[in-house]
Amino acid sequence: MEARAVVPAQPRGAVKVKNEPAQGRNRRALGDIGNYGVQALDGKPNAQISRPMTRSFRAQLLAKEQGAVEINKNPVVPALDNRVAINRRRVTVNKVAEAQKKVDDKPNSDESKAATTTTSEGEKIESVSGRRSREGSSRKEVKTLTSILTARSKAACGVTVKPKPQIVNIDAADVNDELAVVEYIDDIYQFYKLEEGESRVRDYMDSQPEINARMRSILIDWLTEVHRKFELMPETLYLTINIVDRYLSRTFVSRRELQLVGISSMLIACKYEEIWAPQVNDFICLSDYAYTGAQILVMEKAILGKLEWYLTVPTPYVFLVRFIKASVSPDKEMENMVFFLAEIGLMNYPTIILYCPSMIAAAAVYAARCTLAKSPYWSETLKHHTGYSEEQLMNCAKQLVDCHMAAAAESKLRVIYCKFSNPDRGSVALFTPAKCFQAT
Structure with a gap:
């Protein structure tokens, strides 16, 4: 039930004076938000209420001004049908919504959810915020003109993005081998690299x-x-x-x-x-x-x-074992050639003085691959595990190849040469030294 206003009962015998101003009539006149010229009953103008100029309030004022201009241009005939007034009211509401949409910088996260209202016929109508979130998501998926032109220019010039060469996991086969200590092998060789300077001659x-x-x-x-x-x-x-x-x-x-x-x-x-x-x-x-x-x-x-x-x-041997493994499935011939070049390099005094053990080992692997014509001479896997590029190993590898040539032509100091000339060692000492270093 609706609550009814309770009127206080007047005491008996009270005489009601005619035309007496009712109690509380001295309040200010009520009006709509745009009624700025309303005066109080006492003849004094009402104090104007100051409202902060927010973005939404400014949009409403602009919409009202535009509506007033259109009404002045096209005055409404009092005898118009009610449908015309309803349509104009809808136009004004739509303009207010559009102005509000332009003023807002970015939609609130809560407004991004499509608020739906159900009509009497059961149809769901999405709110403005729902449409706004849909439009924003569709814009992110559209490719920009710059990206399209860049892709077309690369295709026209024949520029292709080459995939990065993958580094082979050389310890994958030793995961179940406890003696291989796969979990610590990288840290061990990093420690060897740090300590080889202490024992370097x-x-x-x-x-x-x-x-x-x-x-x-x-x-x-x-x-x-x-x-x-x-x-x-x-x-x-x-x-x-x-x-x-x-x-x-x-x-x-x-x-x-x-x-x-x-x-x-x-x-x-x-x-x-x-x-x-x-x-x-x-x-x-x-x-x-x-x-x-x-x-x-x-x-x-x-x-x-x-x-x-x-x-x-850390002697060159500990690095040789690791670097030979990094050659990815090396054969016995490759292994014997690496050890041959490393040993004749250790016998050469300038090699010991100029280069650290890890570089001697890496250069021996590089020179062996060049001697046996293994392609490629140097891979990303070897570069990753040795820490040396092909350019850094050139000088040391050339010295090892020179030692190989000298051992083949020397009449004395042929113990290492004879050791690796044996068929048990693959007779790798009898191979022709790498020609790529002879040319340089």
Whole structure:
């Protein structure tokens, strides 16, 4: 039920005065929002209410002004049908909605949802905000003219976007192998790269008055033969050469003790790398009894003292194993060629001084691929795992190829050449050196 206004009852006997102004008639006259000229009953003009000029309010004022101008141009006849007035009212409402739409900078997130109203016939009518959100979404999907012209110009010029070469996951086959430590292998070789500078040998021949680079090469050639006769691990030979060079860079050595330094260095490397290390008497026999057992042990102690027992160093061998694997399914011939070039490079004194172990290993892989005509010579997988580009390896690889050519033509110091000329090693030393480096 609708609530009825309760009129207070007048007391009996009260006389109602005719034409008496009713209570509360002194209030201001009510009018619509545009009734600015209404005056109060007392004759004083009402105070105008100031309203902030918002965007929506300004749009309403503009729409009303436009409607008034059109009405003045086309005055309405009082006898018009009600339908004409209704149509004009709809036109005015549409103009207000259009003005509001122009003033708004961007629609609210809540307005983007299409608000629907249901008519009496069950039809759903989408609101203005719903249409606005649909139009915005359609504009995002349309391609711009600039992008279309750019794509057409590239197609006309024959410009094609080449896909980036993929890097092969060389550790995918060793995921289930616990000894391969696939989870830590990348961190291990990053650590090797950081530590190889600590054990890198500097130029020391100027501080050795009695020995030279030729004598060092003779010593390395002899140690390679001893290593082969004992059938030792490959790591032992690389560590032996590292110990010899580091000791010679820190102390003066006479010519007569140079072979003793080599024997003691190999004894230390065997104790570090081998399961069954050779005895001291075995080295005495191989040296043709040039030194006694006491001299070998004294020199061993002196070397360990100078090196401060620092034997865990990244030699070229640890990088060779990784970089050969990065060649993606290398064959035995490829592996033998890499080790051949690396060993003749270690015998060459300038190679040891100028380049770090990781670069020597990477250059050996690159020179081997060039020698065996493997295509491509250098891949993105090798670049990723070695950290060197093809241009960075050119000089070092050229030195290794020069050593290959010298070993083939040399009459002496042919232990490494004969070692890899054996069919057990694939006879890789008999291959023609890489011609691409000979031309340069």
